[in-house]
Amino acid sequence: MRELPDISELLSRAKAGDEAAIREFVAEFEPEVRIMVRGRLPRLLRTQFDSMDFVQSVWESFFTDLRERSQDFENVRHLRKFLAAVARNKVFEQHRRLTRTEKYTLAKEERLYVRRGGREVGRDFPSPEPTPSQAVQAADRMAQLTAGCTPKEVEVIRLRHDGLTNEDIAERTGLGERTVRRIIEAARARMEGRR
Structure with a gap:
């Protein structure tokens, strides 16, 4: 240099x-x-x-x-x-x-492609979204849960399915927390009775 x-x-x-x-x-x-x-x-x-x-x-x-x-x-x-x-x-x-x-x-990282035989193949990664069959099963289960329910009860069950707490559901629907809890427990009992 x-x-x-x-x-x-x-x-x-x-x-x-x-x-x-x-x-x-x-x-x-x-x-x-x-x-x-x-x-x-x-x-x-x-x-x-x-x-x-x-x-x-x-x-x-x-x-x-x-x-x-x-x-x-x-x-x-x-x-x-x-x-x-x-x-x-x-x-x-x-x-x-x-x-x-x-x-x-x-060490947590994984390669996106793996060598199989003489070529690189993309690795399969599970999606956080449900598979089509899981989505259909969930829709069927929701239909069973809400069969014969009033529109307000259907709303409560759907909100609970979306992950809201009883307190949040009560606030959103204008129902009391006890009423929300009673609707959810009745839906759960109907599902357990069908198994």
Whole structure:
């Protein structure tokens, strides 16, 4: 790697916000930072992140730090060591977050495609929605529950089916809580009698 003629002059221009200096600086060191990141990126994270995500994070930290604090680098080698340390810390921090914390653990993730024979096949995932046959069964059960009921009783049963509490149903329908409870218990007894 060639040495830059005057690193301190380029850094002071970049610190002052000179966009040409920042572009020159990034153009000079980005290939090295990318190599630093790729060398430290664990195999586990390679499927989750592009190395350029980390490179951008390194530059963000570097230039923020440069503006906020006076970073003095003895020479280009010192600067490269500093950039390597920032890259290492960014990768390590993300790896630790995704492998050692319960909230983001990669062990919970499953591949969307699995290899079967010589090709990749999409994995079947259960839907949170009921299957068509479950929907028909639920509709039949609701028809049985509400058979012979008054419109108000049907409303109470449907609201209970939708997950409302007795108190919420009473408030919504204008009935007393005891009446709501009596209607629901009578519907439950009718269903148990049919089994």
